[in-house]
Amino acid sequence: MTRRSRGPVAAAALVAALAGCMHYDRHHDERHGPPSHARGADAGARVNVPPGHMPPPGQCRIWYPDRPPGQQPPSGDCRELGRRVPEDAVLIRGR
Numbered sequence: 001m002t003r004r005s006r007g008p009v010a011a012a013a014l015v016a017a018l019a020g021c022m023h024y025d026r027h028h029d030e031r032h033g034p035p036s037h038a039r040g041a042d043a044g045a046r047v048n049v050p051p052g053h054m055p056p057p058g059q060c061r062i063w064y065p066d067r068p069p070g071q072q073p074p075s076g077d078c079r080e081l082g083r084r085v086p087e088d089a090v091l092i093r094g095r
Contacts, residue, residue, distance in 0.1 A: 047090055055094035064089045 047065045055061040055075035
């Protein structure tokens with residue numbers, strides 16, 4: 001192989017290697033927001049979250065409708081929590 005033909009081959013190998021490192025989560029696509037089981041900003045109104053238990057602006061909270069307010073998990077980063085919302089819970093966004 002000549003030096004000139006190694007460049008494209010090396011570039012193709014690099015692209016193939018990097019493509020193998022990519023991760024796609026079919027349940028979470030940044031362009032379309034959090035997973036479908038995360039309900040969004042007005043979920044608090046649908047599940048009766050008391051005002052004092054809403055997450056602060058810019059944060060989210062996983063909310064279990066069948067648990068009392070004092071037994072809910074703490075608020076945190078929306079991206080992180082959006083990936084972990086169980087089927088029996090909703091994601092509440094602070095405003």
